[in-house]
Structures are given as C-alpha cells and as structure tokens.
Amino acid sequence: MFNVILAVTEKELKQVVQPLLDVLGVIVPILLGVVGSLGALWVIFLGVKYAKAEDPQDHEKARNSLKNAIIGFVLIFVLLIALQIGVGVFTQWYRQAPSDYPAMTQ
DSSP, X not given: OXXXXXXXXXXXXXXXXXXXXXXXXXHHHHHHHHHHHHHHHHHHHHHHHHHHOXXXXXHHHHHHHHHHHHHHHHXXXXXXXXXXXXXXXXXXXXXXXXXXXXXXEO
C-alpha cells in the first residue's frame, strides 16, 4: 500500500549503529556481573529461609520460591548471553556488509 524508500548511506548507518554497539558492549558484561551477584545473594537468602522453615506450608512456600528464583536467574543469564552473542554476530555482519546498498523498498 505504502512504499517507503530507505536510502541510507554507510556513513549515516555507522553514525546510528556504532554508538548502540558501543553501549551494548559496555552494559552487557556489567549486567552479567550484577545479575550474577544479586542472584547468588537472593538464592542464599531463600536457601536459609527454606532451611529455617518449620511449618510444612512455609517449607513448601520457601522451596517454590527458591525453585522460581533459580529458574528466573538462569533465564536472565541465557538471555544476556544470547544478547552478547547476537551483538557479536551483528557487529561482524555489519563490518562485512558492502558499502553501496541500493535503496530498499518496504
């Protein structure tokens, strides 16, 4: 219905993409460290809560909380590592891309 012509020069593309790649390159390793340390502390806290639980209901509740925390932190780690790998793949693709893209139509 609508034709949009995107005529982007290599210089304009680099001006947009390079700062994003730089920021992601700095933030992702920091996030991995922060999530790892907070995750370890939270799992230790929930483990102590699980060990101290005397009532069967509290014991079950603490066990479920511990299980959910471990699953959540594993998912966060997997997603952050996937982001780091994706940024690396994108950067490699971006650097190998031909310099003269024709106008694209969407």
